[in-house]
Amino acid sequence: MSKKAVLMQGNEACVEGAIAAGMRFYAGYPITPSTEIAEQCAVRLPQVGGKFVQMEDELASMAAVLGASVTGVKAMTATSGPGFSLKQENLGYGCLAEIPCVVVDVQRSGPSTGLPTSPAQGDYMQARWGTHGDHPVIALSPASVQETYRLIIRAFNLSEKYRTPVIFLMDEIVGHMREGVVLPGADELIINKRHISYHDGANKQCYYVPEGQYVPAMKPFGQGERYNITGLAHDVSGFPTGSNAVAGALYTRLMEKIDHNLDDIIRVEEYMLDDADTAVVCFGGTTRAVMSAIQEARAAGMKVGMFRPVTVWPFPEARLRARIHGLKRILVVEHNYGQMLLEVQRVAAERLPVEFLGRFDGTVIPPADILQKLREMEG
Amino acid sequence: MRYEMRFSGSGGQGVILASVIVAEAAVAQGLQTVQSQAYGPEARGGMCKAETILSRDQIWFSKVIRPNFLLALTQQSLDKFAGDLAEGAVVMADSSLTVPAGLEESQVLRLPILDTARDKVGKLMTANIVAVGAINKALGLFGEEALYEGVRRHIPAGTEELNWKALEAGAALVSDEQAAAFRQSLD
Amino acid sequence: MPSELIHKFMRIDHLPHIWCAGCGNGIIMRDVAVALQELIDDPEVNLNRGKVVVVSGIGCSSRAAGYMDFDSIHTTHGRAIAFATGIKIAHPELEVIVLTGDGDCSAIGGNHLIHAARRNIGLTVVTFNNDIYGMTGGQYSPTTPTGDMATTAPYGNIDRPFDIAQLAAGAGATFTARGSAYHVRETTELIRQGIMHKGFSLIDVYSVCPTYYGRKNHKGGAVEMLQWQKEHMVPAARYYAMSEEEKKGKLLVGTLTHIDFPEYTAEYAKLIERAQAKAGK
Numbered sequence: 109m110s111k112k113a114v115l116m117q118g119n120e121a122c123v124e125g126a127i128a129a130g131m132r133f134y135a136g137y138p139i140t141p142s143t144e145i146a147e148q149c150a151v152r153l154p155q156v157g158g159k160f161v162q163m164e165d166e167l168a169s170m171a172a173v174l175g176a177s178v179t180g181v182k183a184m185t186a187t188s189g190p191g192f193s194l195k196q197e198n199l200g201y202g203c204l205a206e207i208p209c210v211v212v213d214v215q216r217s218g219p220s221t222g223l224p225t226s227p228a229q230g231d232y233m234q235a236r237w238g239t240h241g242d243h244p245v246i247a248l249s250p251a252s253v254q255e256t257y258r259l260i261i262r263a264f265n266l267s268e269k270y271r272t273p274v275i276f277l278m279d280e281i282v283g284h285m286r287e288g289v290v291l292p293g294a295d296e297l298i299i300n301k302r303h304i305s306y307h308d309g310a311n312k313q314c315y316y317v318p319e320g321q322y323v324p325a326m327k328p329f330g331q332g333e334r335y336n337i338t339g340l341a342h343d344v345s346g347f348p349t350g351s352n353a354v355a356g357a358l359y360t361r362l363m364e365k366i367d368h369n370l371d372d373i374i375r376v377e378e379y380m381l382d383d384a385d386t387a388v389v390c391f392g393g394t395t396r397a398v399m400s401a402i403q404e405a406r407a408a409g410m411k412v413g414m415f416r417p418v419t420v421w422p423f424p425e426a427r428l429r430a431r432i433h434g435l436k437r438i439l440v441v442e443h444n445y446g447q448m449l450l451e452v453q454r455v456a457a458e459r460l461p462v463e464f465l466g467r468f469d470g471t472v473i474p475p476a477d478i479l480q481k482l483r484e485m486e487g
Numbered sequence: 488m489r490y491e492m493r494f495s496g497s498g499g500q501g502v503i504l505a506s507v508i509v510a511e512a513a514v515a516q517g518l519q520t521v522q523s524q525a526y527g528p529e530a531r532g533g534m535c536k537a538e539t540i541l542s543r544d545q546i547w548f549s550k551v552i553r554p555n556f557l558l559a560l561t562q563q564s565l566d567k568f569a570g571d572l573a574e575g576a577v578v579m580a581d582s583s584l585t586v587p588a589g590l591e592e593s594q595v596l597r598l599p600i601l602d603t604a605r606d607k608v609g610k611l612m613t614a615n616i617v618a619v620g621a622i623n624k625a626l627g628l629f630g631e632e633a634l635y636e637g638v639r640r641h642i643p644a645g646t647e648e649l650n651w652k653a654l655e656a657g658a659a660l661v662s663d664e665q666a667a668a669f670r671q672s673l674d
Numbered sequence: 675m676p677s678e679l680i681h682k683f684m685r686i687d688h689l690p691h692i693w694c695a696g697c698g699n700g701i702i703m704r705d706v707a708v709a710l711q712e713l714i715d716d717p718e719v720n721l722n723r724g725k726v727v728v729v730s731g732i733g734c735s736s737r738a739a740g741y742m743d744f745d746s747i748h749t750t751h752g753r754a755i756a757f758a759t760g761i762k763i764a765h766p767e768l769e770v771i772v773l774t775g776d777g778d779c780s781a782i783g784g785n786h787l788i789h790a791a792r793r794n795i796g797l798t799v800v801t802f803n804n805d806i807y808g809m810t811g812g813q814y815s816p817t818t819p820t821g822d823m824a825t826t827a828p829y830g831n832i833d834r835p836f837d838i839a840q841l842a843a844g845a846g847a848t849f850t851a852r853g854s855a856y857h858v859r860e861t862t863e864l865i866r867q868g869i870m871h872k873g874f875s876l877i878d879v880y881s882v883c884p885t886y887y888g889r890k891n892h893k894g895g896a897v898e899m900l901q902w903q904k905e906h907m908v909p910a911a912r913y914y915a916m917s918e919e920e921k922k923g924k925l926l927v928g929t930l931t932h933i934d935f936p937e938y939t940a941e942y943a944k945l946i947e948r949a950q951a952k953a954g955k
Binding site: 132133135151154155157159161163164165167168169171172173174175176177178179181183197198201329330331332333334335336337338339340347348 | 685688723724725727729739740743744745746747748749750752753756757758759760761762763764765767768785786788789942945946948949950953
């Protein structure tokens with residue numbers, strides 16, 4: 109039976125999807141263009157027995173989310189550029205202490221206060237390297253309202269599974285757009301719960317990880333385990349260590365838990381690439397203009413397809429490399445000065461020309477500009 | 488069939504809500520739609536713009552570049568957005584507004600939207616709903632069920648009667664002949 | 675040979691602690707442990723040890739969380755109260771104790787302090803207030819008295835100091851008190867009352883830092899600094915019997931604020947009922 113579509117804003121779909129994923133705690137601070145997420149959580153969470161709190165600032169929001177998560181509750185916060193900058197320190201805490209949570213960044217234009225209501229994708233590199241020190245990152249980016257609903261559920265699933273903060277990299281285009289959405293039934297959704305025991309009984313240390321595994325399975329606070337969490341480099345017992353060997357092993361495991369599970373984590377949308385000469389690489393809201401341009405290019409006989417990382421971090425390097433052989437050229441389109449471009453160049457620039465079309469003045473790249481660029485590239 | 492619609496006016500007039508209601512009705516009607524808006528820092532009084540695209544086919548690019556329909560409730564918004572209309576576009580404007588140079592009188596349907604909301608419906612703030620009623624009559628977009636569903640989902644409970652009155656008053660502003668001419672101009 | 679209390683409530687494997695000889699922090703940490711023991715042993719209260727969460731930030735004080743054998747989380751600088759807020763709202767049945775310092779709680783974390791106080795959320799905050807940034811080597815903090823020396827106040831501190839308990843009270847804390855490293859019995863009792871209080875509690879406990887604050891300011895060693903507390907800080911029973919003249923230059927050790935006001939997570943539970951009733955109708 110086909111379900112009826114409902115009109116939904118991207119930010120709203122983010123909340124509804126998160127609730128479907130089991131999110132029951134939200135802490136945030138109002139910031140355009142993410143504010144509707146906080147407002148919707150304030151309405152919806154109490155209805156499902158969850159908790160919403162408007163904290164005194166962005167730092168506190170991120171801290172409260174981590175606090176809630178250590179008690180076993182799925183937790184989320186949402187923000188935009190300036191707030192995303194402020195959240196970075198505690199985001200790193202979540203990475204090191206392995207506390208699951210989802211951090212939504214509805215990107216807006218410019219550094220500093222910039223253009224608060226205008227679209228951009230300038231936080232792509234910040235999502236990877238925003239917090240200090242080497243750390244693991246998973247970041248997902250939706251291109252439609254429908255995908256926002258599904259993908260935020262995946263964000264929670266990955267976060268719980270790998271015990272790491274997942275960045276949900278939205279942009280103003282998708283966040284403030286309304287579209288018809290068909291909501292899947294609860295029976296159609298896969299919802300992960302975090303592992304809270306390895307059941308081998310051999311080792312009760314909270315950061316214990318069996319041979320061949322990467323993710324610890326400590327129980328939530330309040331269950332009598334009496335363990336310790338710290339932002340200092342720690343050993344398997346959760347206590348600070350001064351040992352470089354122990355710290356090195358911890359940092360390595362944190363990276364490997366992502367690096368050794370790339371097939372599970374990475375998702376890419378490939379569109380009409382099989383016969384394509386040109387691949388357009390894009391992510392998030394930019395996809396909309398790219399898809400329009402591809403329709404027109406195809407209608408004009410040009411062999412153009414799209415390679416869209418849905419998992420934007422880790423960058424789908426192997427997938428792109430596998431696609432290069434049949435291509436003659438790549439065009440990267442982003443609403444920034446060229447950020448994912450750097451990743452594409454790293455992977456592909458030695459083998460074929462990589463060109464760029466970007467915009468960062470707060471306006472949206474129209475499909476006509478992409479089409480024109482494609483024509484120029486074909487020469 | 489593809490409508491690229493721009494709704495413009497002054498912040499507080501409810502033009503964003505009007506565009507949302509049109510999109511909501513489109514979903515209820517089983518059409519594809521994308522709705523978005525742009526605004527400045529002012530909550531009230533600043534110029535504001537919202538867009539709804541309607542189509543039977545998949546809609547990719549979500550922004551309107553050259554609209555074929557424009558609603559303008561203030562002179563400032565009419566003057567600003569008259570400039571980048573698609574060829575053959577039609578405009579619905581409040582009758583208090585002057586048609587700017589560059590627009591043909593025949594393109595523009597001037598209707599007493601604000602006066603009707605204030606005097607006939609009894610609340611100026613229903614002007615956006617009056618406009619939705621007039622737009623649906625002029626363009627023949629939605630069946631009654633979809634239209635009412637679109638409105639119902641976006642109004643506070645208990646205000647249904649007032650809003651139905653506004654929808655009807657809006658529709659009554661457009662004669663069958665005007666609607667036919669409007670649609671013909673668009674084709 | 676560690677005492678029974680230490681065996682029971684401290685993580686012996688992680689002792690000795692990192693604090694300097696003469697530091698007041700160990701005394702205050704013990705006060706917290708004794709207060710918890712009293713509440714666990716009290717048949718009327720029957721505090722469940724497994725439901726106690728100890729939260730700290732960064733600094734000398736904040737190492738205490740790791741030594742205490744409860745669920746414990748040593749967070750980022752200044753954010754202990756914000757982490758604790760998330761823990762408490764998510765699971766209101768948990769007894770959340772925040773161990774923090776003067777810099778952690780009233781400088782970098784000052785915003786969280788005043789807003790947690792304003793919300794009247796049921797946390798118990800114990801400040802290990804030593805008038806200095808000890809872990810980074812003796813810089814002036816928001817409680818360093820005007821005129822005192824610090825590595826970053828080489829010509830004397832021109833800042834005015836905060837009274838943290840008054841600050842919290844001004845922000846709406848419904849239980850505030852002042853204790854000291856010297857006044858062990860009184861301070862333990864104040865911490866016990868703070869934990870029992872339904873609402874936001876803050877016990878500002880004056881510690882001593884002979885290594886940095888004491889040495890920089892010629893206050894003598896730990897003994898002299900504790901002696902100063904003995905002479906200048908007066909428990910409530912005696913303080914209130916003193917004349918105004920006698921009170922000059924003296925600080926109360928005792929409760930400063932104790933009022934009844936709805937606690938945040940209890941109010942949130944009611945909010946959930948309202949929201950569900952509204953959605954259900």
